[in-house]
Amino acid sequence: MVTLIEEPVDVSAVFRGGKLSPTAFMWEGRGYRVRRVLGTYRVVKGRYLELYYSVMSESPEVYELRFSTEGMSWSLVRVHTED
Amino acid sequence: MRFAADAFNREGTAMTQYSMRGLLQAADLGRTAGERCILHLDMDAYFASVEQRDVPIYRGRPLVVCHTSSDFCSHGVVATASYEARRWGIKAGMSVWEARTRCPRACFVHADIPKYLDSARRILRVCERRSHRVEVFSIDEVFLDLTRLLKARAGDGRWEAALEMGRALKEDIRRELSLTASVGIGPNKLVAKMASEFQKPDGLTLVLPEQLPGILAPLAVNKLVGVGSRMRRNLGAMGIETIGDLARTPVEVLEWKFGVIGRLLWRGAWGRDDSLVGMSGQDHEVKSFGHSLSLRRGTGEVDLLENTLLGLCEAVTRRMRREGYLGRTVNLRLRVGYAMGYARAMTLGEYTDLPSPVYSAARDLLRREASSGIWLEPITTVGVSVSQLRRGEGGRQVTLWDCLDPREEKLTAALDALRDKYGEGVITRASLLGEFSLSGMNLAR
Numbered sequence: 001m002v003t004l005i006e007e008p009v010d011v012s013a014v015f016r017g018g019k020l021s022p023t024a025f026m027w028e029g030r031g032y033r034v035r036r037v038l039g040t041y042r043v044v045k046g047r048y049l050e051l052y053y054s055v056m057s058e059s060p061e062v063y064e065l066r067f068s069t070e071g072m073s074w075s076l077v078r079v080h081t082e083d
Numbered sequence: 084m085r086f087a088a089d090a091f092n093r094e095g096t097a098m099t100q101y102s103m104r105g106l107l108q109a110a111d112l113g114r115t116a117g118e119r120c121i122l123h124l125d126m127d128a129y130f131a132s133v134e135q136r137d138v139p140i141y142r143g144r145p146l147v148v149c150h151t152s153s154d155f156c157s158h159g160v161v162a163t164a165s166y167e168a169r170r171w172g173i174k175a176g177m178s179v180w181e182a183r184t185r186c187p188r189a190c191f192v193h194a195d196i197p198k199y200l201d202s203a204r205r206i207l208r209v210c211e212r213r214s215h216r217v218e219v220f221s222i223d224e225v226f227l228d229l230t231r232l233l234k235a236r237a238g239d240g241r242w243e244a245a246l247e248m249g250r251a252l253k254e255d256i257r258r259e260l261s262l263t264a265s266v267g268i269g270p271n272k273l274v275a276k277m278a279s280e281f282q283k284p285d286g287l288t289l290v291l292p293e294q295l296p297g298i299l300a301p302l303a304v305n306k307l308v309g310v311g312s313r314m315r316r317n318l319g320a321m322g323i324e325t326i327g328d329l330a331r332t333p334v335e336v337l338e339w340k341f342g343v344i345g346r347l348l349w350r351g352a353w354g355r356d357d358s359l360v361g362m363s364g365q366d367h368e369v370k371s372f373g374h375s376l377s378l379r380r381g382t383g384e385v386d387l388l389e390n391t392l393l394g395l396c397e398a399v400t401r402r403m404r405r406e407g408y409l410g411r412t413v414n415l416r417l418r419v420g421y422a423m424g425y426a427r428a429m430t431l432g433e434y435t436d437l438p439s440p441v442y443s444a445a446r447d448l449l450r451r452e453a454s455s456g457i458w459l460e461p462i463t464t465v466g467v468s469v470s471q472l473r474r475g476e477g478g479r480q481v482t483l484w485d486c487l488d489p490r491e492e493k494l495t496a497a498l499d500a501l502r503d504k505y506g507e508g509v510i511t512r513a514s515l516l517g518e519f520s521l522s523g524m525n526l527a528r
Contacts, residue, residue: 002190002192002193038136038139039133039136039137039198041197041198041201041202042201043201045505045508045509046503046504046506046507046509047505048506052197054137054138060139060140062138062139062140080138080140080141080192081140083190
């Protein structure tokens with residue numbers, strides 16, 4: 001099941017090899033360590049760039065994070081969960 | 084069923100205005116089929132495969148990717164179904180409601196067009212490493228012309244080398260994108276495309292020119308590219324059930340019944356296709372700007388088609404303004420069913436880059452076609468392009484249109500400024516909200 005979230009989140013990320021990659025994020029007061037980045041893609045929106053990351057933490061859920069150069073902000077876009 | 088070679092020589096004059104989705108153009112008749120080696124790459128359940136790749140909990144489960152404006156995927160249409168979902172009879176174009184009825188336990192997710200476009204660009208880069216001539220046919224289909232690469236090879240070695248290239252291409256895509264693709268190889272685009280359907284998913288099929296009669300003849304006629312359900316019914320009423328039956332039917336009879344489409348179908352039944360693999364993404368002189376939209380199941384509703392046209396004209400003129408071109412000839416392209424594609428054009432009195440005059444011309448062309456009675460099947464693709472271009476440097480000439488409605492230029496400039504800053508989706512006409520906004524076209528840069 002997919003749940004649309006669209007909420008700003010705090011994210012720790014690293015720049016490595018010319019790429020940005022999230023390592024942990026905080027959502028609803030709980031910390032999630034990024035164990036695996038499953039996929040990434042980018043969208044150009046006007047003058048701004050949006051980077052999307054599908055990430056997994058400890059559980060099977062997949063979280064889609066978005067980094068936007070507009071305001072240099074991170075958001076949790078949606079969560080894919082088992083029914 | 085024998086396919087006689089001399090029947091191939093019964094071609095008439097070239098019909099350049101008509102095409103069978105670009106596959107059956109009668110141009111370049113000087114080539115013989117055996118000279119070429121074409122590869123067609125077709126990604127397997129593309130949207131669903133990308134989602135299953137990125138979200139492990141969807142792997143091995145029925146997954147339905149939907150075009151829908153509903154947060155909960157409660158309505159809309161199925162964009163792609165995973166192979167697990169297809170076992171429940173779910174397929175693209177079906178309503179989400181019906182898909183939910185067939186498999187309530189399936190996972191339903193929104194189509195994420197920018198994500199699929201990103202992967203499609205990466206797939207294209209892989210293909211461009213393998214061939215000098217690559218044509219993007221759709222978001223998940225690519226043609227590669229291997230002819231020049233295999234020129235030095237002779238006889239069977241040429242086709243074996245093509246198979247090896249097909250294997251290598253599939254392996255590259257699997258390794259770099261974690262996706263599977265089916266590959267068809269044949270002497271032309273039509274045969275290569277049909278071959279890629281023979282072994283799905285993850286297939287690799289070669290159809291040699293000499294195998295064409297034996298392979299095509301026994302197939303049901305709807306396996307031929309260009310034959311949809313309605314055309315199949317029409318052909319069935321004539322006793323034509325297989326591609327072999329179609330090839331045996333005198334071309335004059337098919338032309339009498341279906342017009343120019345009859346000849347195109349007859350050529351297809353013989354495995355004939357002389358169209359070239361077009362180049363994409365190359366630096367070349369811009370001759371036109373165009374956009375088209377596939378309408379899945381198709382429609383004959385003129386209001387819906389006009390609304391679609393409006394969105395296309397907005398997108399086309401937006402690109403023209405961004406790249407500094409004015410144009411004068413408006414071309415309307417329509418695909419009726421799957422087989423029949425044709426175009427109509429109108430030349431404006433003035434050069435323009437504004438949406439209204441382009442839309443007015445395209446709409447007039449559409450209305451004329453709608454009343455012509457030529458649409459035997461629903462319209463499945465609408466396309467608009469503007470040609471006869473010139474650079475817009477030095478300012479745009481004040482036109483009669485500007486005098487009639489001077490506000491449009493100012494409004495368009497304001498909209499462009501907003502879109503330049505915040506992206507294409509930041510503002511749109513209210514009439515284009517809804518299904519059109521889901522197409523992803525308005526997101527493309």
